[in-house]
Amino acid sequence: MMNETLGKIHFVFSLIGFNLAFLPMHKLGLEGMNRRVAEYDPKFATLNLVCTIGAYILAVSTLPFIINAVWSWIAGPKAPANPWNGLTFEWLTPSPPPVENFDEDPVLTIGFYDYGLENPMVDVPLSVPGDPALSAGPSSVLRAEPDPAVAAHPDDRQE
Numbered sequence: 001m002m003n004e005t006l007g008k009i010h011f012v013f014s015l016i017g018f019n020l021a022f023l024p025m026h027k028l029g030l031e032g033m034n035r036r037v038a039e040y041d042p043k044f045a046t047l048n049l050v051c052t053i054g055a056y057i058l059a060v061s062t063l064p065f066i067i068n069a070v071w072s073w074i075a076g077p078k079a080p081a082n083p084w085n086g087l088t089f090e091w092l093t094p095s096p097p098p099v100e101n102f103d104e105d106p107v108l109t110i111g112f113y114d115y116g117l118e119n120p121m122v123d124v125p126l127s128v129p130g131d132p133a134l135s136a137g138p139s140s141v142l143r144a145e146p147d148p149a150v151a152a153h154p155d156d157r158q159e
Contacts (some may be wrong), residue, residue: 001072001077001078001079001083002068002069002072003068003071003072003076003077006064006065006067006068007064007065007068008011009064010061010062010064013057013058013060013061013064014058014061016054016057016061017054017055017056017057017058017060017061018054018058020050020051020052020053020054020057020059021055022054024048024050024051024054027047027053028044028048028051029035030048031043031044048088050077052054054147057140068085079095081094081095087142089106092106093106103104156158
């Protein structure tokens with residue numbers, strides 16, 4: 001696992017550096033600055049300085065990432081099988097994955113859009129007999145037929 005604090009530092013500096021480097025270029029283009037010139041018109045100097053500072057910040061923002069990657073590789077904790085509690089099939093395979101990704105047919109026990117439910121890892125059957133579901137059982141939002149209790153149209157709801 002990578003260090004989350006270093007990851008957040010990397011993200012913030014990358015976001016600031018990227019926007020400082022590239023957003024002013026749009027304004028420069030609208031003001032008529034040519035590309036690939038040896039000397040800039042003095043009226044573009046301030047925005048070009050902002051772009052340069054942003055490019056340096058963007059370059060420096062890679063240092064926390066490199067430090068984080070090297071530290072995590074050498075001394076970081078081992079990642080569990082599903083570190084972010086993902087609900088899709090790629091998180092059901094072991095690491096490293098077997099030749100065909102799964103030793104046996106995987107069973108998705110919950111819908112992949114049901115992430116915010118109170119207890120998402122409850123063992124729900126893949127579908128209810130006689131009522132095919134696109135994902136996991138009666139509580140899923142992806143049922144083949146709409147659930148009257150949560151129907152999109154207010155007139156169709158049953159309280």
